[in-house]
């Protein structure tokens with residue numbers, strides 16, 4: 001391994017949210033509504049990811065967007081008229097909800113990815129804001145439900161203890177490896193292991209393992225130099241996975257099986273599952289949601305058996 005100064009992961013303050021993808025799997029909705037603004041119960045996907053980052057100690061949120069995604073910037077902007085109306089109507093609870101989309105100590109920065117050239121390229125667009133610090137990347141369409149500390153908080157704790165970058169992983173069936181970045185981390189002990197190699201969307205027969213990358217990363221700033229050199233890979237896109245692969249000889253990176261359940265809200269079934277899970281978690285919805293699901297299943301089963 002060539003000598004590179006170890007990065008200090010104790011202060012991960014900046015989080016990057018790449019939200020410039022096309023979201024084709026949700027067309028036609030995503031013609032006008034960015035995928036990240038699709039709601040799970042009453043909050044858009046982006047809010048869950050933002051809350052996870054803030055809970056992990058991040059105070060600078062960098063949104064990588066494109067010119068069609070005004071809705072994301074609008075969502076985090078002050079809604080003067082709405083706030084005035086709610087204040088006049090004495091609806092203090094709702095006013096709180098609207099104002100707390102971003103707490104006052106947190107700042108949002110927007111950078112543009114002019115063309116959807118891939119996740120690696122989207123992360124590279126954040127370089128001028130990140131500078132020379134370790135940082136987090138959260139893909140809002142991976143919604144992680146956790147009863148304990150959020151997934152990113154767990155990862156930052158591990159990164160600072162181990163002085164290493166951390167990538168969230170989960171086990172997937174071998175037939176699904178071609179949908180994910182896959183890591184090889186043979187020395188797994190407990191919940192984490194050092195990554196030996198990482199490859200984007202390998203065919204099942206070529207995959208080095210069945211440990212799939214989930215959309216949470218804690219990365220050193222050296223990733224930018226690697227991404228600048230990265231050429232288009234799988235799908236003709238500049239892949240974050242390829243940048244990380246180039247980083248491995250220089251910086252230690254850990255794969256981490258986080259404590260929590262991940263919903264792939266970039267897919268329709270994932271969004272449906274997350275909606276069910278979160279409805280069951282809301283005190284004021286759970287009972288009705290249960291009742292409806294039971295009745296709907298009974299009816300569907302009865303119709304199927306006719």
Ligand code: UTP
Pocket residue numbers: 018019020021022023024025026035064113115116117118119121122139140141266
């Ligand atoms: P996806 O692979 O889910 O692509 O991107 P997508 O375009 O958003 O969705 P589909 O597959 O067409 O339905 C993973 C993450 O990377 C971001 C996306 O916004 C998403 O958060 N991304 C992807 C970018 O910001 N820029 C890109 O060029 C590509």
